[in-house]
Each structure stands twice: as structure tokens, then as C-alpha cells.
Amino acid sequence: MFKSYHKLILSTVLVASTATTAVFAKYADASRTYTNGKKVIDGGSTYPVKSNKTSAYHVNTKADKGGFSFGRKPTANEIKAWDIDVMPDGTGLPEGKGTVEEGDEIYEEKCSACHFDFGTGGSGYPALQKGNAYEGQKSLTNQRVGGNDEGPMRVFGTYWPHASTLWWYIKTGMPHPAPMSLTNDEVYALVAYIVSINELKIDGEELDDEYELNREKFLKIVMPNKDGFIPKIDGPKGLENVRKFFNDFKNYGNGTRCMKNCFNGKPVLARISGSGISDYEPPITTKRSMPAAKEGAAEAPGKKTYEASCAVCHATDAMGAPPVGNKKAWAAVLEKGIDKVYHNAINGKGGMPPKGGTSLADDKIKEVINYMVGASK
Ligand code: HEC
Numbered sequence: 001m002f003k004s005y006h007k008l009i010l011s012t013v014l015v016a017s018t019a020t021t022a023v024f025a026k027y028a029d030a031s032r033t034y035t036n037g038k039k040v041i042d043g044g045s046t047y048p049v050k051s052n053k054t055s056a057y058h059v060n061t062k063a064d065k066g067g068f069s070f071g072r073k074p075t076a077n078e079i080k081a082w083d084i085d086v087m088p089d090g091t092g093l094p095e096g097k098g099t100v101e102e103g104d105e106i107y108e109e110k111c112s113a114c115h116f117d118f119g120t121g122g123s124g125y126p127a128l129q130k131g132n133a134y135e136g137q138k139s140l141t142n143q144r145v146g147g148n149d150e151g152p153m154r155v156f157g158t159y160w161p162h163a164s165t166l167w168w169y170i171k172t173g174m175p176h177p178a179p180m181s182l183t184n185d186e187v188y189a190l191v192a193y194i195v196s197i198n199e200l201k202i203d204g205e206e207l208d209d210e211y212e213l214n215r216e217k218f219l220k221i222v223m224p225n226k227d228g229f230i231p232k233i234d235g236p237k238g239l240e241n242v243r244k245f246f247n248d249f250k251n252y253g254n255g256t257r258c259m260k261n262c263f264n265g266k267p268v269l270a271r272i273s274g275s276g277i278s279d280y281e282p283p284i285t286t287k288r289s290m291p292a293a294k295e296g297a298a299e300a301p302g303k304k305t306y307e308a309s310c311a312v313c314h315a316t317d318a319m320g321a322p323p324v325g326n327k328k329a330w331a332a333v334l335e336k337g338i339d340k341v342y343h344n345a346i347n348g349k350g351g352m353p354p355k356g357g358t359s360l361a362d363d364k365i366k367e368v369i370n371y372m373v374g375a376s377k
């Protein structure tokens with residue numbers, strides 16, 4: 001699905017929305033008010049949970065162990081409906097038409113709540129226009145993360161190399177609460193509107209209200225940053241710059257680099273309750289302490305290796321691994337007998353890579369498992 005790089009930049013969005021679409025498609029017409037009568041401010045759907053309560057997420061009440069407990073598996077046909085490619089050369093771009101004015105109306109109704117008037121963004125939602133910010137803009141050089149004035153602003157008009165991404169993105173991802181609900185004509189109208197508020201011309205023509213965009217005209221859009229999107233790192237000097245850039249932690253991180261004694265409090269993890277929905281109290285996170293350090297536990301064989309090689313996945317259930325310290329989860333794992341558990345961990349199982357991705361000897365792995373089991377009693 002993510003064949004081209006213009007989609008890669010947005011793949012995180014698609015992954016997030018693919019998981020929820022199926023659900024939204026089914027409930028797209030569900031009540032737009034909470035059961036307490038309050039309106040849903042983002043225009044999204046609400047889902048029944050239990051005892052007359054509702055939530056903004058579809059909670060799978062049938063799931064009784066592990067995972068996030070919402071959503072369901074998409075059907076083969078749903079996957080087919082979502083496997084849409086729209087390429088810069090027009091491959092996959094359907095026929096259709098829409099005017100700037102129509103786009104303006106749809107925008108007011110379905111997009112402005114989040115992207116604000118004229119796409120000016122705000123409240124954490126991305127801006128869809130940045131006026132004439134691309135005047136005198138520089139190419140993307142070393143600037144890949146964070147924003148600074150070395151590179152173009154990261155909005156559609158100034159940053160994106162191809163307009164096809166916009167068409168595809170709106171069609172498959174927007175409006176956020178009900179992706180795949182727009183017709184092709186509506187998408188053309190919205191694209192026309194967004195191109196107009198970015199003050200881009202098509203074939204030398206300005207887009208006034210009556211301007212009607214269609215497939216043929218769409219393919220004539222030339223993005224101002226089309227040559228500046230790919231970092232210029234050719235030549236010895238370029239690569240050196242990139243190295244220098246990434247060697248300076250401040251360019252992409254917050255705070256300071258820290259390798260030891262970084263934390264001197266008691267670690268507290270927030271986790272989404274995964275095992276069984278008894279009732280629903282938003283937000284569905286609970287605070288949980290790390291397993292209590294037992295007397296002399298520092299010397300426990302396997303502990304060091306656990307921390308170095310396994311904790312990355314086993315400290316919480318976020319990766320689907322049984323979390324160390326969770327009695328119930330480990331009781332379920334151990335039901336099949338310890339020898340089978342050793343075997344699974346050594347040979348891999350589901351999201352568990354063989355030996356947790358290490359090259360430790362079998363005996364050493366068993367020692368680590370014994371530690372994990374002991375810390376989860
Ligand atoms: C409920 C809020 C919401 C609504 C309504 C909504 N969007 Fe979005 N939109 C978002 C969020 C959040 C993102 C960023 C998603 C991300 O990066 O994970 C986004 C991203 C986008 C982007 C990509 C921007 C960029 O530079 O990456 C476009 C284009 C877009 N929306 C267009 C639309 C259009 C057109 C509509 C109306 C049909 C619409 N959106 C309705 C929340 C919304």
C-alpha cells in the first residue's frame with residue numbers, strides 16, 4: 001500500500017485511520033450526541049459501551065484479554081476499498097469535478113471545526129494554508145525534523161512535492177471522524193478550495209470562486225516545493241552536514257542526552273487497561289507501579305539481561321507482550337507449562353521474536369524467563 005514516498009510521509013495517519021475506519025463505516029450514522037444529551041463537538045460518532053454510557057472509541061466488549069480492546073478485523077472487501085493509490089502521474093486518480101465555491105461550503109461544514117477558518121489551523125490541528133510563506137523559501141537540506149527557517153514550512157502549499165498526496169489524503173483520511181465518506185466530486189471541490197487558499201495557480205490561472213477543478217486540470221498543478229522536498233545531500237560536503245546535524249541532539253530532541261543516572265524517582269507507567277472491560281470511565285488509563293523491588297533483587301539472575309533485552313517490550317502490554325509484574329497475564333502464559341513457554345520464547349511466537357531478538361544461549365534465556373515469572377507472581 002505504501003509504495004511511494006509521498007505516501008510514506010503520511011503512512012502513520014493511514015495506519016491509525018485504517019484501524020478505525022471499519023468501525024466508523026458501520027457507525028457513521030450513529031447518534032451524534034452523548035447519552036447525556038451533550039453534543040459531540042468534533043462531529044464524531046459515539047459508541048455504546050455499558051449501562052447507558054458511551055465512548056468516543058469503539059470498545060470491543062467481547063475482548064477479554066490483552067490488547068487495546070477496540071476495533072475489529074476489517075473484512076477483505078473493506079481492505080480492497082481502502083487500497084487506493086493516487087500517484088503524481090495520475091495513476092489511480094478518478095474522473096470528477098468540483099468548484100472552489102462548492103469546496104468552500106463543504107469545508108465550512110466538515111473541516112473548519114478542526115482546521116479552522118480558511119485552513120489557518122490551530123488547537124493542535126494542522127494548518128492547510130500558510131499564505132505566501134513559500135516566497136523565497138529554501139530547499140529542504142538537513143532539516144528533516146522539527147521546524148526552523150532553513151527549510152520550507154510543513155504545510156501543503158509550501159512543503160508537499162505533489163498535489164496527488166492531497167487528493168489521496170482527503171479521500172482516504174478526512175474528515176478525521178468519518179474517512180472515506182466523501183464522493184470524488186467533493187474531494188475535487190475540497191482540493192480546489194485548498195489550492196485556492198494557498199494562492200497556487202493552475203496553468204497560470206488564479207482560482208476564483210467559480211473555478212472548476214477536474215482531473216485534467218488537477219494534473220497540471222505544479223507544487224512550489226517539488227524540487228525542494230528531497231534533501232540535497234549529494235557530494236562530500238552535503239553528507240558531512242547531515243552527520244553534523246544529527247550529531248547535535250538538540251536538533252531533534254528535547255532536553256539533553258542522558259545515558260546513566262537519568263532518573264532518580266520511582267518510575268510510574270500509564271497503561272491502557274487491557275484485560276476485560278468491567279465498566280468504562282474515561283480516560284481508560286490507569287497508573288501502575290513497576291513491580292516492587294524485592295530484597296536482594298538487584299542480584300537476581302536474569303534481571304540485568306531482562307532489563308537490557310526484554311523490558312523494551314515486556315514492561316507494558318503496549319506491544320502485546322505479557323507485562324512483567326502482571327500476575328494474571330503470566331498465569332495465562334504459564335497454563336501450558338513452563339517447558340512450552342521456554343520453547344516459545346526460544347523459537348519465537350507471534351510478536352515475540354526468537355530469543356527476544358538476542359543471540360543468548362538457551363540456558364540464559366531460561367534464566368531470564370525464570371526471573372520474569374518470579375517477578376510476576
Ligand atoms: C475532527 C477533526 C478533523 C476534521 C473534522 C478534519 N480534519 Fe483534517 N486533519 C485532522 C488531524 C488531526 C490531522 C493530522 C493527522 C495526523 O497528522 O496524524 C489532519 C490532517 C489533514 C491534512 C493533512 C495536513 C498536513 O499538512 O499533513 C489535510 C489535507 C486535511 N486534514 C484535510 C481535511 C479536510 C479537507 C477535511 C474536511 C473534509 C478535514 N481535514 C476534516 C483533523 C481533522
Ligand code: HEC
Nearest residue numbers: 309310313320321333341344345349350351352355356368
Ligand atoms: C520486540 C518485542 C519483544 C522483545 C524484545 C521480547 N519479547 Fe517476549 N514477547 C513479546 C510478545 C509480543 C509476546 C506475546 C507473543 C504471543 O503470545 O503471541 C511475548 C511473549 C513472551 C513469552 C511468553 C511465551 C508464551 O509461551 O506465551 C516469554 C516467556 C517471553 N516473551 C520472553 C522474552 C524474553 C526472555 C525476552 C528477552 C530475551 C523477550 N521476551 C523479549 C515481545 C517481545
